[in-house]
Amino acid sequence: MTVNEPSRPYAPATRAVRTGQYQDLSDLHSEGLALTASYVFADAEDAAEKFAGRRPGNVYVRFSNPTTAAFEERIAALEGAEGAVALGSGMAAYTAVALGLLAAGDHVVLGDGMFGTTPRFFRAYMEKFGVSVSVADVRDLGQWRDAVRDETVMFVLETPTNPMMHVADLRALSALAKERDVLLVVDNTLCTPVLQNPLALGADLVVHSAAKYIDGQGRCGGGVVAGRADLLKAVSEVLRTAGPSPSAFNSWVFLKSLETLPVRMREHSRNATLLAEWLVEHPAVEEVYYTGLAEHPQRELADSQQSGHGGLLGFTVRGGQEDAWAVIDSLSLVSVTTNIGDTKSMITHPASTTHGRMSPSERERAGIAPNLLRLSVGLEDVEDLKYDLDRALRAAGSQATRTAVDQAPREAGSQAVRAMGGRFR
Numbered sequence: 565m566t567v568n569e570p571s572r573p574y575a576p577a578t579r580a581v582r583t584g585q586y587q588d589l590s591d592l593h594s595e596g597l598a599l600t601a602s603y604v605f606a607d608a609e610d611a612a613e614k615f616a617g618r619r620p621g622n623v624y625v626r627f628s629n630p631t632t633a634a635f636e637e638r639i640a641a642l643e644g645a646e647g648a649v650a651l652g653s654g655m656a657a658y659t660a661v662a663l664g665l666l667a668a669g670d671h672v673v674l675g676d677g678m679f680g681t682t683p684r685f686f687r688a689y690m691e692k693f694g695v696s697v698s699v700a701d702v703r704d705l706g707q708w709r710d711a712v713r714d715e716t717v718m719f720v721l722e723t724p725t726n727p728m729m730h731v732a733d734l735r736a737l738s739a740l741a742k743e744r745d746v747l748l749v750v751d752n753t754l755c756t757p758v759l760q761n762p763l764a765l766g767a768d769l770v771v772h773s774a775a776k777y778i779d780g781q782g783r784c785g786g787g788v789v790a791g792r793a794d795l796l797k798a799v800s801e802v803l804r805t806a807g808p809s810p811s812a813f814n815s816w817v818f819l820k821s822l823e824t825l826p827v828r829m830r831e832h833s834r835n836a837t838l839l840a841e842w843l844v845e846h847p848a849v850e851e852v853y854y855t856g857l858a859e860h861p862q863r864e865l866a867d868s869q870q871s872g873h874g875g876l877l878g879f880t881v882r883g884g885q886e887d888a889w890a891v892i893d894s895l896s897l898v899s900v901t902t903n904i905g906d907t908k909s910m911i912t913h914p915a916s917t918t919h920g921r922m923s924p925s926e927r928e929r930a931g932i933a934p935n936l937l938r939l940s941v942g943l944e945d946v947e948d949l950k951y952d953l954d955r956a957l958r959a960a961g962s963q964a965t966r967t968a969v970d971q972a973p974r975e976a977g978s979q980a981v982r983a984m985g986g987r988f989r
Contacts, residue, residue, distance in 0.1 A: 595816065598630040599812055603621070627807070631819065632810055634815075635815040635816075639788050639790055642757035643752075643770050643790040644764055647791075647796045648789065649788065651788065651789070652808045654772065654773025657788060658682060661769065663802045669694055670718070673712070673719050674686060674700075675701075675725065676730075678721065679773075696715070699929075702730050712746065717746060718746060719737060719741055722753070723760075724876075726876060727877070728930065729876075731866050734750065747768045749770075750767040751773075752770045752772055753776050753777070754776075758871075759870050769790070769796075771788075773786075775905075777832070777875070778905075780824065832875030832942070833872040835943065836856065836875045836877055837856040840852050840854035849879050849957065851879065852877060853877060854873065878937065878938050880937070881957065883935055888934065890960030891956045892956075914938050915927055
């Protein structure tokens, strides 16, 4: 579009604002970043038609942006979905799904062991508006069958769970959901579409916290919902009305990050597998939770629906919370932070952070023990990570196990890490 030619020259102030305003960006090799709050219409009729939804095109920043649309298209392609809707955070994605598809009197079954804020959202807010909530173990199909009521509308679950690595049988749950006319919503944040495609296994919608592996470098918050077009229409209406919108810049970051997602997920999986196998043998570690371990009780199921095992694992240290905190405080290389999916390895104590707002009984049910640590394995050299963890585990081991730890052979680590003095913070 061009500005109508004037009958006299424009003044300097006008030229300073308007000259070069409309540019053709169609020949850019890298996707463009559309930083705009509104869009120009061809004429009054064009504006009316687009606002009414009778003509395609951008309308307003709250629910329409070319960069965000490109991110949505790419996520939909990776998930094998009919479409996708991007939002401002992973929890905004759940909020839009709930507000768009649930009503007072409906019932939702949540998978036990989900990221702590998700069940809190449904219990603290959706129950306030008349949506009842119950919980079922993702490993026990019978609990899901028993939980279904006449008013059940939706199953919501995460697989594998964070951080206990419990695996849901998506094919079996999908069959049950279809039998009882229930929507199946699966959080695919941990595996990403590179390692798992819940829609192909029967899910109706997939939810992601894009701040994790989709971004991959811990830079931006965001969320996305992918799946059936008829369901996404309701989600999109919530976005248009309530406005939990992503920024164009964040969408651009996610869009570019998706280009390296397959490479990153393979390396995360390789590093996490090597580290989990090493932790299993460490005398200061009680138990390791990672679907890539041969001894994981659901390894066969995981292999049947995942093409890899991702970069997240949990492990318990000998002792209690004091010992778990001491391990964290003794680390030099691994970052102490609550995000996951970064190139940098990160550790946290779930019982006092990510799952801290759960009641003690809820944490116990979910397996969130006081001595549990969650480790998001990054892309550093594995030997350096082993060295850092070994040193921390030896320094912080409980008195009861210190003798065994001291007698165990030490990991050499790299010369570079042994030479490090302070923490990387």
